[in-house]
Amino acid sequence: MNTLVKLRYRFWPDKIFGELLQKPWMETAVPLLVLLLVIAFFSARIDNFISITNLNDTLRQACELGFVVLGMSIVLIVGGIDLSVGSIYALCNLLALYCVNVLGLGMISAVAITLVAGAALGAVNGILVGYLRMRAFLTTMVTLIVYKAAHDMLNAEVGVAISSNFPDAPAWDYLGFGTFLSLPVVLWVFAVVAVAGHVFLTRLRAGWHVMAIGGNRRSAYNTGLPVKRVVALSYVASGVFTATAAIFFASRLASPGADTGKGLEIVVLTAAILGGIRLGGGKGSVMKAVLGTLIILLLTNGMLRMAMSAGMSRVILATILLLAALLDIRWFKNRHKAVQELYVSPGYMELPPPQSTAPESGSPFALNDKLRHVDTIGLGEIESPEDVALDADDNLYCGNRHGDIVRFFAPDYTRQEVYAHIGGQPLGIVMTKQGTLFVCVGGMGLYKVNPDRSVEKVTDETNRSLLSIIDDSRLRLADDLDIAPDGRIFFSEATVRYEMHEWPTDSLEARGNGRIICYDPRNGKTHTCLRNLIFPNGIVMASDGQSILFAESWACRISRYWFDGPKAGTVEPVIENLPGYPDNLNRASDGNYWLAIMGVRNPIFDLAMRKPGFRRRMSKKLPGDEWLAPNLNTGCIAKISESGEVLDVMWDLGGENHPMITSMREHKGQLFIGGIHNNRIGRLKLDDADPEFVDLKEAGNA
């Protein structure tokens, strides 16, 4: 039975569902599915629904509609709406035909004039909505009426003249009927515009401004973005796109019909909504606009070919519009809940029984009170010193919760200053002989503080794994580092699935979400050297210079990894049954290693680790603050040998001076102790230590 559970949690890809759901492109999957359903439905009902002969014409229609939908999408993404597209379409159609048929202009000048006209008509909307802050819906509704009236009046004037002239303009006809590589010209133009639009929205600064203003106009304004200008320009863009569509329409049909563009705004709006572009702004992409266009066009064509009455297709269209809006709104409202429920995917972990901590047990971890008389430094003046380091002049450095590196001055450590501001919480830190401080920053990556206090990024990304769904190239939680003799920096990243403040959730998963990463200063490359570790949290160079010892917190074990030499690439366990959760590892003066244990295991949490189903239910049914979490309030410092022998253990039994420990650093016969939940740094005089020992690294040419 247990084996089955083990196998199920080992091989069934629980975490994939949550990770897939979290992906932004999943939103595009819904309209894609709808499109496929529509195609399947009509293909089953209609013979030759998709055939080469009607494909050509459908594609031309689709591209014309697609241009308008793209324009509408940009306006929708900014948070507005443009109802006037139908009238702009009609006006531009009339203008283009007038230019070609009556004035006899060439293709280029006709196109240019029409595009400028479209931009001008859109600019009216833009100025009214963007700069005069009028309501988009009403304003564009009014311009719809006004433009339509203008169109009707102009049409009465020039309609006959247009219809009675048949110009000889091959370039113009090429737009309407020509093909390039056996595909319609309009398709090529649309493809280029769509790709450019995609790049614009996702890769360019101006496109990000568009998304930001749609996402939250107030914040965008307060950030200093030119809200009014961007809003106004989005309407201009809509006008230009509509004019483009009208040009192709005009060149294809050459008809100045009175009903041109009537009701177009409804069709376009339906297409955009069906594609998944949110009303109210901030969400949308070119892909969605294209999908929405195809869906609506295939639907209307399909209904037409099934000889459905106009009334019936209206009812169907309305129903689909409502269902799409309903789905969109429900999905948007509840998506984060679904993601939250599905994302946490506990695994099975069976921990070996812990070494005893009972005082009389004879175990090396037996409780004692050796830390009772620790001196405190900066009591109440420092928050969250996860790690500590000392320089050659004995000054003490540590990080704090506010994203600073704080320096306490030797010899008495009563004065302090902010040595450098980084911005993210510094976790593991290492001082080099040259005075450069290397810092692992939660949420940011690996940084260094030069002796002149300038902060410099060392690396914040590594190679992306081929099959990982979430983007694991970004460093989310780098937490401890050490430097090899050749200058390579090895650092651990605790988890790739959660942010720093979500570490308790990662502990619930008990999965190999962490990794060890190597930064090579010789070529500036970063690569992941060891994956699937369970919250790796401490790292130290072994004596041979070819291997590291590392601690995995939730797995309660220390292992050794060879990165060089004959055993390169192998991992061997060092200690596997720690009584608590190991954190940082550092050198001791006698050639052994200091190990911080940040909290002690308890039987309930260990049992829960063997009950993944229980943890899954808990994470779905209870609010996050009621979940089980590992105990991180009392720990100890252990001295271990390279072979895994526990040589000494120090506790603060009364919990008075230094119960919570995440790191320690030996320096000139003293041990400096840090703890992430502490408001102090501890200092302990070591009796039998080398008074000259300093834990400084040899920095490469990093």
Added chain:
Amino acid sequence: MEQNTEKDGGHGGAGPMAMLSGVLGKGGFDQLRIVTLLFLAIFILYSVVLPGFFSVGNLLTLMRTVSVLGILGLGMAIVVIGRGIDLSMIATLAVPSALVLTLAAKGFGVVPAVGIGLMLAISIGVLNGILVAYAEIPSLFTTLAVGIGVAGIGQIGLFDYEIVSWPPALDGIAWIGRGSFYGVPYSVLAFGVAAIVIGIFLRRTRYGMFVYASGDNPGATRLTGIPLRPVLVMQYVISSCVAFFAGMVLAASSASMDTRIFNLTWIYDVILVVVLGGIGLSGGRGGVANVIIGTLLIGTIMNGLTIMNVSFEMQNLVRGLVLLVAVLADSIINPRNEETAQQGDI
């Protein structure tokens, strides 16, 4: 606002000058005052310039042409005060009333036919309301789609012809749109009755206050314990019923119902009346007086243009520009900037 005009009218005396002083009495410039002044200015201008404008016959014609629009405006006002919009009103005007005509022609009897039509109107309102209040789809899209759908239902075989004529069986209630009472056409009286009923509902009943509350601050309304969602549904039901009533008046006065009436420009006129009168689209403001003055202004402008023999397209253009000015005035009087605008408020 209604109360203001009543009070101000009290110390002014009689005639247009009194109205003018009443309008300016408080000194402040809200849209109702501006529009009233504008209306008076245009009215006086037309009366002086246009021969045949200031005659009883023409003024009655004016009133009659806008009475249906005014009734629709009253229904729209309720929804707009509740921070919504109902674009399906024209479809609701056409389809249920055409159904009543069809059923009556088939011998259903007056009461069952009207009852069924009313049921249809109410169910359209309930559908709108549920989709807006419970499914939380923006009212703009709900009513747009429902309007399209209802018009489509009307097209698929409910009626034999697109234009349904007034059957003799319904002649018993034909007076609501035809004839006149001491010279005043019944359709104008219908507008008056609707205005009084809705005015009382909005200002004198608890549910009317709920409508204002739900438009002013939906969140606070809900926290106060007012059943916000049912109140929203109620607004759409009322607007549907009003649209049905307007449809019956229209059908009676023109002796037929053209189901192709469903096109977008008519609903824009209704919005024009409401917004022009000064009922802010952000909800919670305005009342029946605003609808009446908006209707009068539009009616006057259009009537004058007709007398001047301006083309239909040109009238549309003018109407559009007037609406543009109204919306612009609204955005100046009730300014919105990046700090006060609501996210997603289009």
